[in-house]
Amino acid sequence: xxxxxxxxxxxxxxxxxxxxxxxxxxxxxxxxxxxxxxxxxxxxxxxxxxxxxxxxxxxxxxxxxxxxxxxxxxxxxxxxxxxxxxxxxxxxxxxxxxxxxxxxxxxxxxxxxxxxxxxxxxxxxxxxxxxxxxxxxxxxxxxxxxxxxxxxxxxxxxxxxxxxxxxxxxxxxxxxxxxxxxxxxxxxxxxxxxxxxxxxxxxxxxxxxxxxxxxxxxxxxxxxxxxxxxxxxxxxxx
Ligand SMILES: NC(=O)CC[C@H](N)C(=O)O
Numbered sequence: 001x002x003x004x005x006x007x008x009x010x011x012x013x014x015x016x017x018x019x020x021x022x023x024x025x026x027x028x029x030x031x032x033x034x035x036x037x038x039x040x041x042x043x044x045x046x047x048x049x050x051x052x053x054x055x056x057x058x059x060x061x062x063x064x065x066x067x068x069x070x071x072x073x074x075x076x077x078x079x080x081x082x083x084x085x086x087x088x089x090x091x092x093x094x095x096x097x098x099x100x101x102x103x104x105x106x107x108x109x110x111x112x113x114x115x116x117x118x119x120x121x122x123x124x125x126x127x128x129x130x131x132x133x134x135x136x137x138x139x140x141x142x143x144x145x146x147x148x149x150x151x152x153x154x155x156x157x158x159x160x161x162x163x164x165x166x167x168x169x170x171x172x173x174x175x176x177x178x179x180x181x182x183x184x185x186x187x188x189x190x191x192x193x194x195x196x197x198x199x200x201x202x203x204x205x206x207x208x209x210x211x212x213x214x215x216x217x218x219x220x221x222x223x224x225x226x227x228x229x230x231x232x233x234x235x236x237x238x
Contacts, residue, residue, distance in 0.1 A: 005028060006029050006232060006235040007029070007030045007031075007043050008024050008031055008043060009033070009034035009040060010024070010032070010033055010034060010047045010049060011034050011046060011047065011056075011065070011069075011085070012034055012035050013065070014055055014056055015052070015056070016082075016220070017049055019049075019217075019219035019220060020049050020219045023219045023228040024231075028229060029232045034046065034065075036063065036065075040065065040072065041068075044077075045077060045080070045234070046072070046077060046080075047080045047231070048086075048089060049083075049085055049219070050083030050084045050085060050153065052084055053084040053088055054111045057088070057111065057112050060113075069115060070116070073089075073117040074117075077210070078210035079210070079211050080211075080213065080214075080228075080234075081212075082213070082214050083152075083155055083216065083217055084156075086158075086213035086214060086215055087112060087156050088114055089114070089115055089211060090114045090120045090121065090158075091118060091121070092122070093112045093114050093122050093124060094121060094123040095123075095125075112124070117208075117211045118206065118208050120158045120161050120162065120165055120206060120213075121159045122157070123156055125155075126155065126157040127154075127155055132154055133153045136171065137149055137150070138150045138170075138171070140169045140205060140227070141167070141168040143230060145226065148169070148218065148221075148224070148226060150169075150218070151217045152217075153217060155204070155215045155216060157171075157202045157203060158204070161203065161206060164208050165207070165208045169203075169204050169205035169214070170202060171204050204216060210235075212231055
């Protein structure tokens with residue numbers, strides 16, 4: 001349409017690239033896939049999509065994009081990460097509770113190397129097997145027009161935030177699942193309990209300056225691009 005539309009890149013190494021490109025276009029941006037440093041240089045902001053943060057870490061190295069993206073972020077480029085993208089934008093990454101407690105920071109040689117654009121501690125695959133994937137409606141600070149429908153897929157959550165980080169949405173405490181009639185209490189599996197505790201009041205969307213992150217996938221909800229529109233506004237404001 002016009003030159004006033006910001007150009008927003010979507011990191012296109014793996015994951016839900018097409019959905020983000022479409023949501024950004026609907027949200028008022030010119031959206032471009034980014035696979036090479038030269039493509040990164042031409043965008044005003046960048047979306048890091050969902051997928052697998054370990055795989056994306058490897059691909060960022062292979063495509064020689066880790067350092068250029070880190071530098072742009074350090075220089076104030078607006079960014080939005082969903083799910084695995086949120087993991088990559090964090091400062092420290094914890095593994096899921098079933099694995100070793102892999103506390104990793106931006107300087108360690110680990111399977112997930114975060115870009116450290118957000119002062120948060122992120123736990124991968126945090127919701128446990130019972131709620132591996134789920135959908136819910138969330139109040140989202142700064143987004144009008146009612147709750148945002150949120151799709152969580154093997155989602156991370158944010159365990160700690162720095163003082164400059166604004167919490168935009170949390171998952172409400174889960175209702176404990178009543179045991180089925182006639183079912184032995186002892187037959188209830190561990191993950192039921194663990195999942196209920198983990199999802200209680202946990203942080204699933206944050207903003208720090210020009211960086212936005214959600215543990216869920218708004219790009220998968222057709223007909224509602226309010227989160228992407230919010231990011232387009234953030235890019236315009238920079
Ligand atoms: N839907 C997703 O992006 C899943 C994220 C994935 N579990 C990870 O840790 O990278």
